[in-house]
Amino acid sequence: MLEARLGEAAEFKKVIDAIKDLVQDCNFDCNDSGVALQAMDNSHVALVAMLLKAESFEPFRCDRNIALGVNLTSLTKVLRAAQNDDILTLKAEDAPDVLNLVFESKANDRISEYDLKLMDIDQEHLGIPDTEYAATVTMSSAEFKRITTDLIAMSESVTIDVSKDGVKFSAQGDIGNGSINLRQHTDLEKSTNSVEIELSEPVALTFSLKYLVNFCKASALSTRVKICLSNEVPLLVEFGLSGTSYLRFYLAPKIGDEE
Numbered sequence: 001m002l003e004a005r006l007g008e009a010a011e012f013k014k015v016i017d018a019i020k021d022l023v024q025d026c027n028f029d030c031n032d033s034g035v036a037l038q039a040m041d042n043s044h045v046a047l048v049a050m051l052l053k054a055e056s057f058e059p060f061r062c063d064r065n066i067a068l069g070v071n072l073t074s075l076t077k078v079l080r081a082a083q084n085d086d087i088l089t090l091k092a093e094d095a096p097d098v099l100n101l102v103f104e105s106k107a108n109d110r111i112s113e114y115d116l117k118l119m120d121i122d123q124e125h126l127g128i129p130d131t132e133y134a135a136t137v138t139m140s141s142a143e144f145k146r147i148t149t150d151l152i153a154m155s156e157s158v159t160i161d162v163s164k165d166g167v168k169f170s171a172q173g174d175i176g177n178g179s180i181n182l183r184q185h186t187d188l189e190k191s192t193n194s195v196e197i198e199l200s201e202p203v204a205l206t207f208s209l210k211y212l213v214n215f216c217k218a219s220a221l222s223t224r225v226k227i228c229l230s231n232e233v234p235l236l237v238e239f240g241l242s243g244t245s246y247l248r249f250y251l252a253p254k255i256g257d258e259e
Contacts, residue, residue: 002030002066002092004057009103010084011221012052015247018218018239019048020072022211022249027123028068030092034060034245039123046211047234047250049128056242066092068099069121078114092118128250133228133236135162135203138196139182141219141239144227147180148216152209154178157254161204162229167197171209192223203229205253212237215249 006012019037026039034053040046054060082088082103091100098115105111147169151158155173162168170179187193218239219225228236234250241247 001061001063001094002068002090002096003059003061004030004035004090005059006057006088006090008084009079009082009086009088011242012088013079013082013084014218014220015050015052015241016072016076016079018215018221018247019050020076021217022046022048022214023072025069025071025119025121027121028070030062030066030068031064032062035090038128045208045252046214047128049248049250050246052241052245053243056245064094066094066096067121068092068096069119069123070099070116071119074116078116081112081114131228131230131233131236132200133233134199134201134230135228136198137162137167137227137229138194138224139167139227140193140195141216141222141225143182143193144225145213145216145219148209148212150180151178152213156209157206158209158212159204159206160227160229160235161202162197162199163202164199167195203231205229205231205235207235207251207253211249211251215251218247218249221247 022041023039026037029036034051037050039048078101083105085106087104089102097118099118101114101116103112151169151171154175155171157171159170166181166183168179168181182195184195184197215237221241222239226238234252237249239247
């Protein structure tokens with residue numbers, strides 16, 4: 001059986017909130033190393049991958065590999081019953097037809113328990129290759145969210161250009177053009193505002209802003225975001241979770257005049 005207990009429900013609620021508009025139905029793949037999720041959006045342009053490692057839970061027990069097919073809209077409705085600081089426990093039998101969720105209040109003796117019906121989802125597991133990216137930008141997640149939100153007013157697409165001079169986000173649209181340049185710098189007073197760039201070769205690729213704005217819903221999970229680019233491979237946008245757990249988004253670049 002599966003029993004996984006989180007000290008606070010907040011992180012799990014934010015993870016589901018960040019991905020529910022991209023993916024409707026998905027499997028939570030549970031094994032002794034943790035709880036993982038991997039799914040593509042309906043247009044097969046973006047992929048989301050989450051890993052909540054066993055170390056994020058206390059305690060964590062998973063006797064055998066279990067796939068929990070969940071509708072994320074339904075899960076969101078159940079999670080609304082949990083306060084952010086509630087203790088959240090996920091439970092499932094070895095051949096489950098429901099996911100049991102228990103919310104325990106730390107402030108009083110209130111315990112809420114819900115059974116969410118599971119779905120049989122036939123989902124292929126895509127092997128995501130380890131990629132040596134040509135450029136990696138680590139920056140404030142709030143700043144990245146602000147940039148994508150500002151530029152979507154100009155255009156549907158953004159070109160991310162990383163060079164030794166810094167990173168440039170530029171958009172061209174019917175009403176005009178816009179660009180935002182960030183130089184590599186270290187903010188000693190507020191480290192979350194630092195911009196770090198690792199570069200083996202310059203990269204300039206164009207992506208759909210609609211998806212990037214959607215990814216930025218995860219900025220509530222982490223003060224920093226890692227953006228990794230290489231020619232001819234999907235963009236990786238990574239938000240760190242507790243410990244070494246993570247939420248990753250992959251987005252295929254636009255090619256030529258593709259809209």
